[in-house]
Amino acid sequence: MTRGLFISFEGIDGAGKSTHIDRVAQLFRQAGRTVVLTREPGGTPLSEKLRELVLHEPMDALTEALLMFAARREHLVQVIEPALARGDVVLCDRFTDATFAYQGGGRGFDWQVLAQLERMVQQLPITDPTAAHALPAAHTPQAAHAQQAGHIPQACHTREGGYPSLRQPELTVWFDLDPQIAAQRLASARVPDKFESQPAAFFAAVRAGYAKRQAEMPDRFARIDAAQSMDAVGMDVSLVVTEWLKRAAA
Numbered sequence: 001m002t003r004g005l006f007i008s009f010e011g012i013d014g015a016g017k018s019t020h021i022d023r024v025a026q027l028f029r030q031a032g033r034t035v036v037l038t039r040e041p042g043g044t045p046l047s048e049k050l051r052e053l054v055l056h057e058p059m060d061a062l063t064e065a066l067l068m069f070a071a072r073r074e075h076l077v078q079v080i081e082p083a084l085a086r087g088d089v090v091l092c093d094r095f096t097d098a099t100f101a102y103q104g105g106g107r108g109f110d111w112q113v114l115a116q117l118e119r120m121v122q123q124l125p126i127t128d129p130t131a132a133h134a135l136p137a138a139h140t141p142q143a144a145h146a147q148q149a150g151h152i153p154q155a156c157h158t159r160e161g162g163y164p165s166l167r168q169p170e171l172t173v174w175f176d177l178d179p180q181i182a183a184q185r186l187a188s189a190r191v192p193d194k195f196e197s198q199p200a201a202f203f204a205a206v207r208a209g210y211a212k213r214q215a216e217m218p219d220r221f222a223r224i225d226a227a228q229s230m231d232a233v234g235m236d237v238s239l240v241v242t243e244w245l246k247r248a249a250a
Ligand SMILES: Nc1ncnc2c1ncn2[C@@H]1O[C@H](COP(=O)(O)OP(=O)(O)O)[C@@H](O)[C@H]1O
Pocket: 011, 012, 013, 014, 015, 016, 017, 018, 019, 020, 175, 185, 186, 188, 189, 226, 227, 228, 229, 230, 231, 233
């Protein structure tokens, strides 16, 4: 069976993610793959309700982070894991890097607490504990032990290391853009939500959050210079994805 692929798209608001995701979806469809195009926060009926709340209601920084991860957990259980198990290509408009960038970088929320929440929510295997088929047999003796002990592993993004590991995108396309250019683009594009109404300094901190995340996990990040023309950005994105696919297949 074809292996599922998980790709996320990140960047500050107005960087151009939404403009280019469809083109990537087309690339995969032309190659005969089934594509699940989804977004965070959101992607399930419950997660979309949580999205409405976090994007429009003022709230405490921990509440905001918890709601992002609650929406993500639901999204993983209901949409992302089943799609990957079917062998589909999951293209996700934002994932956990956005929480580190916005809640960690932008809001200044504790990075280590976010890392703990990430481990709790994204630890593999991901199953709904209330479902009849939940808690499949652990893959290794260490995994069985960890499962019985309720241990949350420290290890992260270890594809080759096997269990324990976290669900992470295999490729993250980061649209990196100066916040002032992003603000100019957004000024004429749409009515701003809670995050988009933040000052340029907030987005400078979000951008720094993305840079920190990239430095922590350089292997899966591809940085795109999003200040270029739409065509140039589109070409860079196609190139990054096709080159990555070649390497992944090798
Ligand atoms: N490379 C680009 N050059 C100029 N304008 C762009 C470029 N990419 C996107 N835009 C415009 O900027 C605005 C925000 O783009 P969008 O894709 O919605 O950003 P995001 O999804 O990252 O918030 C839209 O009006 C879009 O047409």
